[in-house]
Amino acid sequence: MKIIAIANQKGGVGKTTTAINLSGALAYRGKKILLLDLDPQANATSGLGEEATSEGCMYLPLIGQARLEDNIIPTRIENLSLVPGDMDLAGVEIELAQMPDYLSRLRQLLVELEKTHDYDYIILDTPPSLGILMTSALAAADEIVIPLQCEWFGLEGLAKIVHIIEHVREAGIGSPAILEGILMTMYDGRTNLSKQVVEEVQNYFPEQLYKAIIPRSIRIGEAPSYGLTIFEHDRGGAGAIAYEQFAEEFLKRRS
Ligand SMILES: Nc1ncnc2c1ncn2[C@@H]1O[C@H](COP(=O)(O)OP(=O)(O)O)[C@@H](O)[C@H]1O
Ligand SMILES: [Mg+2]
Numbered sequence: 288m289k290i291i292a293i294a295n296q297k298g299g300v301g302k303t304t305t306a307i308n309l310s311g312a313l314a315y316r317g318k319k320i321l322l323l324d325l326d327p328q329a330n331a332t333s334g335l336g337e338e339a340t341s342e343g344c345m346y347l348p349l350i351g352q353a354r355l356e357d358n359i360i361p362t363r364i365e366n367l368s369l370v371p372g373d374m375d376l377a378g379v380e381i382e383l384a385q386m387p388d389y390l391s392r393l394r395q396l397l398v399e400l401e402k403t404h405d406y407d408y409i410i411l412d413t414p415p416s417l418g419i420l421m422t423s424a425l426a427a428a429d430e431i432v433i434p435l436q437c438e439w440f441g442l443e444g445l446a447k448i449v450h451i452i453e454h455v456r457e458a459g460i461g462s463p464a465i466l467e468g469i470l471m472t473m474y475d476g477r478t479n480l481s482k483q484v485v486e487e488v489q490n491y492f493p494e495q496l497y498k499a500i501i502p503r504s505i506r507i508g509e510a511p512s513y514g515l516t517i518f519e520h521d522r523g524g525a526g527a528i529a530y531e532q533f534a535e536e537f538l539k540r541r542s
Pocket of ligand 1: 297298299300301302303304305330415472473474501502503504505507508509511
């Protein structure tokens with residue numbers, strides 16, 4: 288079992304879209320996946336066509352008042368389970384802050400879960416903030432995948448998240464997570480900027496940069512409004528192909 292955090296403190300860069308479609312692609316390939324929605328906005332939950340629930344989210348397990356495994360629900364996609372998100376998660380930041388081991392609680396829950404469940408990957412969709420949930424996810428992860436928008440501000444954000452990951456590692460809070468990959472999203476082949484940003488990342492992070500690049504696509508953008516993965520919404524389309532290539536590369540790096 289590997290815990291993968293999809294992280295970037297910037298919002299709107301494609302974290303949730305990547306979490307949903309990586310989870311879907313891996314599940315379709317027969318991997319057993321648990322997707323954990325750690326964002327109070329619960330976009331991964333609604334984007335999969337599931338309901339947000341305050342009782343069923345990570346809130347109670349994180350503060351020790353429910354068992355994580357009781358909040359895992361199956362989805363219509365075989366091999367893909369979900370712990371839904373909920374607005375209530377916003378409040379967990381305050382409650383957790385009062386607990387001594389607050390940054391390692393998520394890791395502890397997942398390590399405990401591993402004893403009784405045989406997921407291949409637990410995928411964490413994280414909120415766009417530098418709060419406790421996000422830091423807990425970085426501390427819980429074995430590996431971190433950063434979706435990066437093909438825009439200039441994306442590069443500034445990248446420097447920041449790399450710094451945060453190092454900080455969490457140095458603090459020795461959880462497992463020493465590695466920055467495993469950077470996935471370029473919302474690529475627009477008509478602009479030089481998109482190309483330049485990819486080149487820049489290629490220069491600084493040649494090992495991490497995924498060859499698969501996710502194009503800006505109306506189909507990708509609208510899929511969550513139907514509660515569907517891109518594979519269900521537009522199988523064979525450019526977005527589905529790109530996310531399939533990404534999933535393939537993701538698995539290849541681990542084989
Ligand atoms: N490749 C893409 N092409 C077009 N729209 C996209 C793409 N990826 C994500 N989106 C849309 O952009 C918005 C932000 O994406 P999202 O995955 O929710 O980002 P984050 O989780 O980082 O905030 C959403 O409305 C999503 O549907
Ligand atoms: Mg999101």
